[in-house]
Amino acid sequence: MAGGSGTRFWPASRHQRPKQLLPLAGPRTMIQATCDRLQSLVAAERTHVITARHLVQAIANQLPQLPPENIVGEPCRRDTAPCVGLAAAIVAADDPEGVMLVCPADHVIHDHDAFAKAAHLGQDTLENHPDAIITFGIRPTYPAESFGYIESGEAVRESEVLNVQQFREKPDAETAQSYVRAGTFYWNSGIFMWRAATILEALGKHEPIMHDHLQTIAASIGTRSFASTLENEFKSIEGKSIDYAVMERHERVLVIPAPFDWDDVGSWQAVSRLHPTDDVGNVAVGTHVNIDSRGCIVHGDPDHVIVTIDTEDLIVVQTGDATLVAPKRSEERVREAVAELKRRGLTERI
């Protein structure tokens, strides 16, 4: 799933080059790192990317190992349920029993072995419970208010896999703290595993209209009318997240507590967690010359020098045609800046 817009990472991220196409956490871009992580698990020919139509070419350039036809562009944004449904239709056209490992293209997971181990556990679980919908839960390290939570129940017999008691929406601070204290709650990572037929059946049950549109698209796969059918049908689908559409309504949902590190890199402050910090809390990507600044995040082109003097807890992001300067506490307001750029007609900068 690589359709995000990533406004929060402006000016590094743009409409034409959102977060998943950026090397925010290392030398590889987020989507490249995601495919690297899948390399030992899924053959390139069986790796599919669903993204926004205007990003197809850029993603194909970054993932030369993938068959070009495996990168499919949605004609419009419709949230994660239609994305997952489209992917399931594509997999099912080849093999309805095909097991899907669904990964957002913009997460950071360093421990590939632990990730592979969890995926194999998911696969084993699907052999014993072929109709299961599996989600990977992240043990919370702090009472985050920005994630949905999964409340786990009983363990599945003789395994590390747990039944899901309930999905919980993004909580307020107090509720989040109670979740963390309880010890039975996990962050909903948005990584899923299931057979293609299972998720399509679930969509048919819980979202029959969406399912009808997906079936029409599915029938055109491999034909010359695929592009036009996708165009027409996808637009008619109501946007909905896979959590609302299926996870919260389905009976047989399991959670595998993730044995791997995980970061959804939701903001510049998240980026700073993924890079080394100097002894006064500065994180720099690029060439930073620091005169007594503390707690700053500096991000620029490698051949551009950024000097900060006596600044504190500031985000400075430089690109070739735009620069952002904002206190860390104001990073959510980057969206307002992007809206203002749009209003002023500076559309080539967004």
Next chain:
Amino acid sequence: MAGGSGTRFWPASRHQRPKQLLPLAGPRTMIQATCDRLQSLVAAERTHVITARHLVQAIANQLPQLPPENIVGEPCRRDTAPCVGLAAAIVAADDPEGVMLVCPADHVIHDHDAFAKAAHLGQDTLENHPDAIITFGIRPTYPAESFGYIESGEAVRESEVLNVQQFREKPDAETAQSYVRAGTFYWNSGIFMWRAATILEALGKHEPIMHDHLQTIAASIGTRSFASTLENEFKSIEGKSIDYAVMERHERVLVIPAPFDWDDVGSWQAVSRLHPTDDVGNVAVGTHVNIDSRGCIVHGDPDHVIVTIDTEDLIVVQTGDATLVAPKRSEERVREAVAELKRRGLTERI
């Protein structure tokens, strides 16, 4: 006089492109604006620029109206007295009685008519007092500690010109306040007027060794050995300011209270005085998108967007290969940043 290095305006100013070559106060560069101001007073053939050798070509490019031989490069930095002496030798080679109007190339004076009026008053004064050394004094608008002061005495008979009582070095805050209260003190603008012969005689009297070197250079003017003589002799001169060398020691110094506006543009905060301010104190040169920032100075390339969010009293300067972010109160520390760049071998950025 166009030999300054302008470290304080980094990253806009560089070794190869210091303050006088930058359009800090309008569409024209400082040296272009200086020559514009002199246009009605001095023919281009009689306008001479003394600068650092490595800046000669850049200045020639900016001043195509000047004969190229009128732009002379000092082989090394020796402060203002040797600069003034070299200029006087060049003028005297043509006409020892020639009147010199000496202007730093990096000041802002908007009122060209008032400037011309003051220069004509200087010229008239030199007719009655041919041996006078004339300085232009700026009525202080605040108790500046960063300027030298001129204490004026009696008026010259039937004129607006005053005798100079004493030159005063940069004062501390309390002394500066007493100067401003007294009403008889002026800022030393560094703009002077005299006959070439007068200043050469004064240098001969007060700085005989410097004068000897200048005489050797003078003897080579117009010959093929000028460049090598300048090279050898100039290096041997001891660096000294014209204030120390002559003004503070000379007997017959007059001051003309300047009837014109004046700004020496000594820092980024000075630049902000020369541009319109929005209603919350921001000054922007370039394309600034502001989300609730106040009191900021933003300076960038016209086609580069600089976004500031919730910042206060911050200086943000962007150039193609370097960016500065610092609170206004820390602007003096830009020098430290430049030193650090040098230490780290980032010499192409300084």
